[in-house]
Amino acid sequence: MKNNKWEFNGYIAIYKPDHKRAIKSGGSVGYVYEHHIIAELMLGRELREDEIVHHFNFNPLDNRIQNLMVMPQSQHMKLHRLLDYFKMEDLIKEHATEGHHVYQCNNCFKYLLKDKDFCGRDCKADYKINNKKDKPSKAELKNMVENMQLVEIANQYNVQRKNVKQWMDEYRIS
Incomplete structure (x- = not known):
């Protein structure tokens, strides 16, 4: 069985081989970047082919919803050019949080948009029974x-x- 989560190219990757954005070749087949999954949850839809998920604080391990912004690839390139021009990236990185910050249900491990322990009453009840x-x-x-x-x-x-x-x-x- 594959590990459910691991760091790949500096990002957290999740094993979801049926996901549209799952990596199709190489040693990481079936993995999807966690920030893509969380962004889709935020949007309530799949990411479009031309969309990029930008980390505000440049920390690719910080996948809190408040650190993610979805934008067209062309806008993402413009944003980075602007930040480079004004030499702002280092300033932003100084205030970046560390580590891996996401919310998941303690029972079913679904991603949550809020800082909660469970996605609903049923999961909380199941967790209590099973644990x-x-x-x-x-x-x-x-x-x-x-x-x-x-x-x-x-x-x-x-x-x-x-x-x-x-x-x-x-x-x-x-």
Whole structure:
């Protein structure tokens, strides 16, 4: 099985062999640049052949929607000529964010336009069911209650705080 994500030519690439813009030859067959996928999500349509996705801050790993702009290739070339003429690229790069910044559902890994953990209630419910841990032993719970807040314990076990309180009642931990 191929890796789902990897860095290719300085950009993040995602394995999506059925995508229209998937690379067709070489060692990266089936991969699509992540910023193309996110731009299509932003636009609600596929990118046209003549469209380029520009990174405002010149960081090709920063695929936040607020860092991406879709424009015709001719406009992209003009933009870079203008930035070169006024020597602005270095100034912009000084304020660039680092790393990989995108939002994805924790359950189905769909790209999201907002900083959310899940794309909907169903995915959140599925995630909780599939990632639920067994309830801790009495000794484990007692130790956690002494060293952690209830909400932290609940998050660790993917349950609600009331579930932790029920466990405490069952084990007679106060």
